[in-house]
Amino acid sequence: MKKTILSLIVLLGLTACMAEDKQTEQEMIPENVKTETAVFGAGCFWCVEAVFQQLKGVYKVEPGYTGGTTKNPTYKEVCSSNTGHAEVAKITYNPEEISYEKLLEVFFKTHDPTTLNYQGNDHGAQYRSAIFYNSEMQKQLADSMIMELNNEMIYPDPIVTEVTKLGEFYVAEDYHHNYYLNNPNQGYCVYVIQPKVKKFKKEFKEYTK
Numbered sequence: 001m002k003k004t005i006l007s008l009i010v011l012l013g014l015t016a017c018m019a020e021d022k023q024t025e026q027e028m029i030p031e032n033v034k035t036e037t038a039v040f041g042a043g044c045f046w047c048v049e050a051v052f053q054q055l056k057g058v059y060k061v062e063p064g065y066t067g068g069t070t071k072n073p074t075y076k077e078v079c080s081s082n083t084g085h086a087e088v089a090k091i092t093y094n095p096e097e098i099s100y101e102k103l104l105e106v107f108f109k110t111h112d113p114t115t116l117n118y119q120g121n122d123h124g125a126q127y128r129s130a131i132f133y134n135s136e137m138q139k140q141l142a143d144s145m146i147m148e149l150n151n152e153m154i155y156p157d158p159i160v161t162e163v164t165k166l167g168e169f170y171v172a173e174d175y176h177h178n179y180y181l182n183n184p185n186q187g188y189c190v191y192v193i194q195p196k197v198k199k200f201k202k203e204f205k206e207y208t209k
Helices: 002-027 045-052 075-079 100-109 136-151 187-203
Strands: 036-042 058-066 086-093 129-133 162-165
Touching: 036 045, 036 100, 045 058, 045 086, 045 100, 045 187, 086 129, 100 136, 100 187, 129 136, 136 162
Parallel strands: 129 162
Antiparallel strands: 036 086, 036 129, 058 086
């Protein structure tokens, strides 16, 4: 009996190690690659995460909160619209493989940047369209693209996307990470995220993994 229990403990230990190795492998960045980060808010961060996870050159996408005043906010607090924070995704990418301009293009084409403080049925300031830049180059590129899109009247209404310097980024609770991948049959995933990802893959086919 003791032998059986010991074998089970060893097996469970090995399984846990394998799972940890798998997670590490998914997020592993080659030593010779110098990555950069981009932070976007485009409605529910489950959607943003699901889209950007598909891009070549993107190593990691973390859902989180930024742009507000509340320290260490919880999902419930952010949903109250009283923290000032937006739901965002922090994207770690290889600029040699995918440019910040291309990330901006994906950002603008996978949500409606003309609706103030809402996306679809998700209403509240936490769902605002926002670009949180971490360098002057990112700010200039974002401002330039917004100006170009407005001048060319790509959208029927003016773009209301907020362009703000990135402050403190707070990583969201564990259950928000890989939400679409872990909950593909959940209602919101089926009816909101799945069509968005499908449309994205069709339009950016050459850039998807």
